[in-house]
Amino acid sequence: MTKQIVATTADLGPEEAKLVELDAADGSTVPVALVRDADGDFHAISDICSHGAVSLSDGEVEGCRVECWLHGSQFDLRTGRPLQLPATRPVPVYPVTVEGDQVLVDIDEPVAVAS
Numbered sequence: 509m510t511k512q513i514v515a516t517t518a519d520l521g522p523e524e525a526k527l528v529e530l531d532a533a534d535g536s537t538v539p540v541a542l543v544r545d546a547d548g549d550f551h552a553i554s555d556i557c558s559h560g561a562v563s564l565s566d567g568e569v570e571g572c573r574v575e576c577w578l579h580g581s582q583f584d585l586r587t588g589r590p591l592q593l594p595a596t597r598p599v600p601v602y603p604v605t606v607e608g609d610q611v612l613v614d615i616d617e618p619v620a621v622a623s
Contacts, residue, residue: 511605511612514552518609520544525574527555527565530615538615540602541565543585545572551585552602552613559595 514528525543532538539555541564549572555565557576567577573591575582581595588598601619605612 510616511614513610514540514542514613515611516609517550517606517611519611520550522546522548523569523571525565525567525569527563528552528613530613532615539563540613540615541574542604542611542613543569543574545569545585547572550604550606550611552604552615553583553585553588554599554601556599557581557583557595558590558597558599564599 512530522544523546525541528540528542529537530540540552541555543551555563557564559581560578562578564574568575572585573582579594582592583599584591588601603614603619
């Protein structure tokens with residue numbers, strides 16, 4: 509797999525998120541939260557909260573963090589690291605490229621991997 513087109517730049521305003529499902533090399537589908545931060549930059553992180561196993565794309569975006577709607581865990585969009593309990597494990601972060609008005613994500617080469 510390579511970069512996959514997931515949205516256009518007009519699809520998300522600042523501090524908005526949406527779920528995108530990407531095709532993995534093994535044929536599975538990977539849920540990713542595509543997020544636009546307060547500065548207008550795009551980020552892609554695993555859509556699954558490492559604490560509550562719910563969708564992060566349904567949470568609130570503030571600055572460069574997303575908050576899980578279930579228990580309030582917050583994750584840094586650049587590193588995937590939890591910034592607020594109860595989450596203690598990071599979530600994977602994937603590289604995002606903007607080409608013209610297209611937003612692309614590559615799930616094969618994570619920038620940061622949860623450990």
